[in-house]
Amino acid sequence: MCLAIPGQILELIPGPPLLALVDVTGVRRKVDLGLLVDENPVPGDWVLIHVGFAMSKISEQGAHEQMQMLRMLGEDEAAMEEVSGYGQGVSTSP
Amino acid sequence: MKYVDEFRDPAAIAQTAAEIRRIADPERHYRLMEVCGGHTHAIYRFGLKDLLPDNVELVHGPGCPVCVLPMGRIDDGLAIAAQPDVIFTAFGDMMRVPGANGSPLEHKARGMDVRIVYSPADALKLAENNPEKHVLFFAIGFETTAPSTALTLLRARDKSLHNFSVFCNHVTIIPAIRAILDSPDMRIDAFLGPGHVSTVIGCRPYTWIAESEHKPIAVSGFEPLDLLQSIVMALRQLNDGRAEVENQYQRVVPWDGNRAALRAMAQVFELRPYFEWRGLGFISQSALRIKDEFSEWDAEHRFQVPGVRVTDPKAAQCGEVLKGVLKPSQCKLFGKECTPEHPIGALMVSSEGSCAAYFNYEHRKSGELVGIGA
Numbered sequence: 001m002c003l004a005i006p007g008q009i010l011e012l013i014p015g016p017p018l019l020a021l022v023d024v025t026g027v028r029r030k031v032d033l034g035l036l037v038d039e040n041p042v043p044g045d046w047v048l049i050h051v052g053f054a055m056s057k058i059s060e061q062g063a064h065e066q067m068q069m070l071r072m073l074g075e076d077e078a079a080m081e082e083v084s085g086y087g088q089g090v091s092t093s094p
Numbered sequence: 095m096k097y098v099d100e101f102r103d104p105a106a107i108a109q110t111a112a113e114i115r116r117i118a119d120p121e122r123h124y125r126l127m128e129v130c131g132g133h134t135h136a137i138y139r140f141g142l143k144d145l146l147p148d149n150v151e152l153v154h155g156p157g158c159p160v161c162v163l164p165m166g167r168i169d170d171g172l173a174i175a176a177q178p179d180v181i182f183t184a185f186g187d188m189m190r191v192p193g194a195n196g197s198p199l200e201h202k203a204r205g206m207d208v209r210i211v212y213s214p215a216d217a218l219k220l221a222e223n224n225p226e227k228h229v230l231f232f233a234i235g236f237e238t239t240a241p242s243t244a245l246t247l248l249r250a251r252d253k254s255l256h257n258f259s260v261f262c263n264h265v266t267i268i269p270a271i272r273a274i275l276d277s278p279d280m281r282i283d284a285f286l287g288p289g290h291v292s293t294v295i296g297c298r299p300y301t302w303i304a305e306s307e308h309k310p311i312a313v314s315g316f317e318p319l320d321l322l323q324s325i326v327m328a329l330r331q332l333n334d335g336r337a338e339v340e341n342q343y344q345r346v347v348p349w350d351g352n353r354a355a356l357r358a359m360a361q362v363f364e365l366r367p368y369f370e371w372r373g374l375g376f377i378s379q380s381a382l383r384i385k386d387e388f389s390e391w392d393a394e395h396r397f398q399v400p401g402v403r404v405t406d407p408k409a410a411q412c413g414e415v416l417k418g419v420l421k422p423s424q425c426k427l428f429g430k431e432c433t434p435e436h437p438i439g440a441l442m443v444s445s446e447g448s449c450a451a452y453f454n455y456e457h458r459k460s461g462e463l464v465g466i467g468a
Contacts, residue, residue, distance in 0.1 A: 004290050016252070017245075017249055032213075032215055032242075032245065034245045034354070034358070035241055035242070035245065035352060035354050035355045035358070036354065037354050038353055038354045039354075048290075048293075048346065050238055050239065050242065050290065051185070051212065051213045051214065051235075051239055051242050052212060052213025052214070052215050052216065052242065053213070053215070053241070053242040053245065055238070055241075055290070055293055055294070055352065055355065056293050056346060056348075056352065058345070058346060059345070062345055062346070065102065065317070068102065069316060069317050072139075072140070072317075073135065073136060073139055073316070074139065075445070081212075082212045083212075085210070085211075085212035085216075086212055086213055086216065087216060087219070088212075088216075089209055089210070089211065089216065089220070090211075090216050090219040090220045090223055091220075091223055092223060092224055
């Protein structure tokens with residue numbers, strides 16, 4: 001529920017809403033940057049992602065430590081399942 | 095400590111654990127509550143209790159959103175979804191939580207259109223792609239998740255999307271802490287403050303805990319070293335007779351929180367006069383409802399909601415466990431009728447629930463030890 005997943009902004013997708021293509025250990029998904037509007041996010045920035053929204057900027061080292069911690073918690077698979085799931089299952093067929 | 099070698103900086107962990115043993119006054123018993131369910135999971139997973147002296151006790155708090163949701167709200171959400179042409183969406187955590195007539199997943203098996211989404215934005219997208227259907231998003235979570243729901247509602251209004259609504263079950267952490275402090279059977283000496291909730295609300299909302307209630311609070315990260323350092327902070331405060339808000343998780347938590355997130359929440363939500371929490375009862379001003387100007391996207395406004403109230407199974411003692419009065423293993427159903435495979439109470443469903451965490455790491459471990467010894 002409260003997974004915070006680290007990722008790196010690859011490119012901004014002009015809005016509104018402000019979105020970005022974000023890389024999470026090789027998986028690339030669109031993430032909403034609406035909660036970071038005060039922080040001027042740019043490509044190369046590292047962010048913590050929660051339910052499809054970037055919630056804070058972090059350092060690159062912080063991002064690696066966060067991913068390592070998810071592995072230690074045994075939640076790395078759940079995190080990747082979440083990221084892979086962004087934008088999926090939104091079509092008409094169940 | 096089975097996992098200690100895998101930790102980053104094991105030397106620092108050993109040193110911090112030694113510091114805890116050194117400063118813990120043998121004449122005192124310390125009861126520290128970790129408010130956040132993510133912390134509960136980490137504490138069991140990392141076996142941190144094994145590093146603490148017996149007189150430093152960790153009590154598990156109410157910070158697991160799935161666990162504190164009253165069963166009736168699940169039934170209410172499913173009652174809306176039972177109407178024609180409604181698609182029920184929720185995070186995966188919700189899918190196995192039992193309502194009085196089964197979980198969302200069991201309703202799906204009976205033919206209801208139930209879908210897991212990983213983001214409220216995807217529920218909105220589903221509505222855009224299915225104009226002939228109504229998409230209901232079952233929203234749960236503390237302040238970590240509520241801003242994302244708020245932004246999604248703002249986007250729904252911007253897009254004039256009329257076939258989308260939110261069944262709002264967002265709760266706020268501060269009133270829950272207040273309820274725990276007001277509860278006569280709770281004796282908590284200090285708090286480990288939630289990490290990700292605090293990225294949103296910051297540290298300022300906790301100052302009353304220190305100033306009015308004279309209890310220390312250390313906002314904590316999730317790594318073993320973070321949690322141990324936060325315990326040191328809390329013990330030092332208790333030993334010195336201080337009560338302050340300290341921020342151990344400064345690398346992620348700004349003192350003032352995330353202002354954009356707080357703005358979005360203030361735009362869309364207002365406090366409910368009261369809301370029911372599983373195990374804690376009704377707590378005033380403890381949850382969020384959608385403001386009238388967004389009522390078109392408020393499922394409680396658009397649909398008849400039965401307002402179901404379901405009492406938990408009598409034998410289950412979720413409430414006592416949730417308040418930290420009983421340990422998970424002291425519940426009559428623990429590990430017998432109620433297991434992660436067949437949960438009866440919500441505390442056994444979520445990995446952040448103390449019963450599931452206890453079962454997966456303590457109960458199974460002791461089972462293995464018995465197996466080896468036999």
